[in-house]
């Protein structure tokens with residue numbers, strides 16, 4: 001069990017990592033659930049797996065869950081879902097001081113957090129992440145968003161939850177492919193700033209993916225601690241510190257867009273591929289030893305995550321991927337800063353990257 005504080009001036013909150021939390025959710029939320037009716041947003045898979053346990057806990061505490069069960073998948077992060085969700089919350093007469101519960105993966109957390117941010121100019125919400133990705137990354141830090149036709153997370157807000165409840169047992173029902181996708185974001189913390197944690201991933205990643213409870217808890221707590229530190233330093237991604245959490249994402253989001261935000265490539269899979277590309281591009285520019293980039297690629301090969309661009313079957317040119325990148329939120333006065341690496345554990349923001357060079361690099365990667 002771990003409790004990690006996200007230290008934001010005036011709005012600190014805790015992330016509780018504890019087995020069995022889902023069956024004890026009413027207790028864990030405590031007086032935050034101040035009314036008899038508790039709005040819970042989830043998706044159909046999560047509801048089928050964990051709805052009964054959550055409902056039993058609430059009923060035992062004299063609460064009545066009001067369920068909003070959405071379609072699983074990235075396409076649910078849309079204007080349509082947002083609009084319908086906000087209308088539903090208004091019908092429920094949710095007040096600013098109430099807490100909306102987001103029970104699910106990053107899709108549910110991002111959408112519900114965004115709805116909470118705009119409802120009555122800002123309502124409380126509690127993140128109850130049920131995927132590895134959401135437990136190690138998306139439930140913490142307050143980035144909320146939907147996708148639009150132009151790209152990924154292009155409409156959203158910074159809106160922090162008031163509590164995060166991460167139950168590692170929730171991962172028992174998560175499909176292995178989703179566990180692997182979430183694991184990519186775990187590895188990210190090692191690559192961006194903690195070489196020893198990457199060593200830990202190499203040694204323990206396979207056990208984690210095989211279901212080792214101790215490895216999971218260790219990875220979740222270490223990841224949340226790393227993210228909480230960065231978020232406390234640069235909540236709104238203004239100083240450059242938080243931008244490092246975007247390692248692999250400029251490439252990854254372009255790949256997600258090119259594959260139509262579909263099951264062809266999950267977010268975490270795109271990030272794994274994107275981190276390999278960031279490493280290989282860093283090596284190409286002489287910033288990082290090629291052997292280090294190969295080591296990253298080998299770890300994703302060993303954990304069955306994407307590591308070769310040509311294997312994705314994209315059937316497009318590098319320039320097409322670069323066009324997607326032009327929508328990246330890091331774009332600044334016509335230039336796009338890239339998170340590159342000087343080595344494993346040493347990511348930095350490079351502001352001198354030429355997109356034409358990135359397109360040539362991607363053409364070469366698409367060809368091997």
Ligand SMILES: NC(=O)c1ccc[n+]([C@@H]2O[C@H](COP(=O)([O-])OP(=O)(O)OC[C@H]3O[C@@H](n4cnc5c(N)ncnc54)[C@H](O)[C@@H]3O)[C@@H](O)[C@H]2O)c1
Pocket residue numbers: 043044045046049072073074077104105106107108110130131132133134137138139140141142143144153170171172173174175178181182267268
């Ligand atoms: N806000 C952030 O800081 C941040 C960080 C990383 C990723 N994200 C976003 O998160 C999203 C990806 O999140 P995700 O990988 O959690 O995907 P997801 O929310 O789509 O969940 C993955 C799949 O697992 C199912 N599922 C969830 N929990 C389950 C459980 N316990 N048992 C069985 N099935 C379960 C879901 O129904 C879905 O089919 C992307 O949109 C990404 O952009 C946001």
Ligand SMILES: O=C(O)C(=O)C[C@@H](O)[C@H](O)[C@H](O)COP(=O)(O)O
Pocket residue numbers: 137141143152153185242243245246249329
């Ligand atoms: O919390 C952050 O900051 C991150 O960048 C975490 C990422 O894993 C996450 O996918 C985030 O949503 C990407 O942010 P974006 O600003 O590029 O949409």
Ligand SMILES: [Zn+2]
Pocket residue numbers: 137185249267271
């Ligand atoms: Zn991500």
